[in-house]
Amino acid sequence: MNEDKKTVAILFGGRSTEHEVSLKSAWGILNHMNRRKYRAVLIKISRHGRWMFLGDIEKYSGVEDLEKAEGPIAVTGDPHFKGFMVLDGAVQKPLKVDVVFPVLHGRHGEDGTVQGLMSLAGLPCVGAGVLASALGMDKIMMKQMFFQNDIRAVDFMWFLRKDWESRQKRKEIQEGIAREIGYPCFVKPANTGSSVGIFKVHEEDELADCVAESVVFDRKILVEKAVDARELECAVLGNDEPRASVVGEIIPANEFYDYEAKYYDDRSRIVIPAKVDASVSEAVRLMAVRVFKVLDCAGMGRVDFLLDRKSGGLYVNEINTLPGFTPISMYPKLWEATGISFEALIDRLLELAFERQADLAGSRSVR
Template sequence: MTKLRVGLLFGGRSGEHEVSIVSARAIAEAINAQENANKYELLPFYIKKDGAWQGPDVASQVLSTGEALSCDSKSNLWQFPAEAESIDVWFPILHGPNGEDGTIQGLLSLMQVPFVGSGVLGSAAGMDKIGMKSIFAQAGLPQVKYMALTREEIWSKSTIFAKCDDIEQTLGYPCFVKPANLGSSVGIAKVRSRSELEAALDSAASYDRRIIVESGVTAREVECAILGNDSPKASIIGEITYESDFYDYETKYTIGRADLLIPAPLPNSVIQQIQEKAIQAFTTLDCAGLARVDFFYVEATGEVLINEINTLPGFTSTSMYPQLWANSGVSFPELVDQLIQLALQRSSIPEKHE
């Protein structure tokens, strides 16, 4: 049997470059595992921080060492390695901007080769917090209160004070200030006063031209993993607990700073609500393959509020997404296999049912 050539695409022009390398190493191991070795031939491709693509030889070295390569000012950003022409299915694991936001998905679509994960629409909508929340609101998914701002409004002396007044009156304190298009909690701040709000808005505007401010809520943070295309399935529910003020970048990626409870100790009725809303969010954005959907569970009122969807979640052996499926009966190598098969299914034209 001829093996399918899987192009594992990682690295990228994002602040989550190093996280992508860690995810790619775990996926490469799963593709090469005994269960998948007879099905797939792995060809890794590494995108440096300047956007230059590197072929399997260089990419394999990065996977081996786990270290990002330095950028070369002479890099040709528009030249793809020759091996890219032989790929049967792509497995992009590029977290954050320029990889999770529909840009690489558009490129792979133009290549006319199947790829793992959501297409342009689901990826772009899932990455942009303002667009995502607008779509969720239209779909009737309950959320915390939020407001959207632009960099121009924040950095303009004629509008910033009025905007801060609106935030205080509409959302109150504490509230969270976030860049609209960054992942892994980059640029996010929890604020409790006017001075902190102004500083956080200024900082967030340095990361992105569009900013979102969300009302704080006393709630448990729970997550659900989705797997599938047009008939997706939901995993069991996991919960994140931590001692820090909120789930920031340092807490998220420092060993021992946060704990994952799988399964989360929740009433069956709440579990069912979360699973149903996770699938609804996935299908509303026309996602495909995989996603992790994050929620707030307000125990005092019994409310389940959707926080966000992540269309290319962390994929290390200790990440929440694969752990949720492992505890739902799907091993890491099996999960990677299913995602590749889902990519192939999505690209094929189904037979018409009479």
């Protein structure tokens, strides 16, 4: 074995609704990692939040193998360990790692929690840090940041589940939606991904049922004007001087890009590059980089847009700080179309994690 190889811990699975997607993304990353430079070790977080060590990748031949679980593994916030502790009965074996690649979509992974733990443990981590991850996860906070920075996003309002459950307050919320947002609108839990708990509400009569299903996923709900829009996406790569990829378009199989249209309906299509005017794609790329910088992201981000079919207005819908990395995912495909192969992309993301760590180490109080 090449002793100069760096060890990458791929952290995947997780407790979110996107556990399965994470397995596919982790497999995509594993298969495109430069094995001459890196040794990959696999750590899976189960649906119940248990951390399991799956060992070296050489033992695995397909994504199904990632369902297997071996012994427990732990990480502490103590930077002296420089990695993880494999727990084998009463024996603890240190597992030194050089960098962590969290491949966890959604809550407890994309939201800054894991990034915080890794930062305490002194481990460089691919992608956004605590703050940008948290801002990118919470659709309400994210949109407030957009509005504060003159980044055009769709008008919205939000409320607490607790208030929805009070009869008086619910009435006020319903009136507020009718007055300020109108129908059709979108109801979304503040913190999900993959369209889980998201509904298009065509008319007022449907609102209560949709909110009832949405509040299952969060204590905060936002309501947005529905835009009859084309969906454009742009990939961003870098730290303080990020680059934008070419622009892609999603053509969902369903009325909107819901969970089924994303992962199961093969009639959903991706078009790269998107067939839009050069001025539109230039605006998308500039705005994608601005969003990335405004939220102080690092490494990667996929910025999603809504292009109003009638007015031509361009709105930022969201940023995903840990986009999908499955073989059909937009993020790696956009870079491929921009001239960066999946392999080169993974290589660059790992380098960017080390670069960010070095940059942070230049600040006092960070070792």
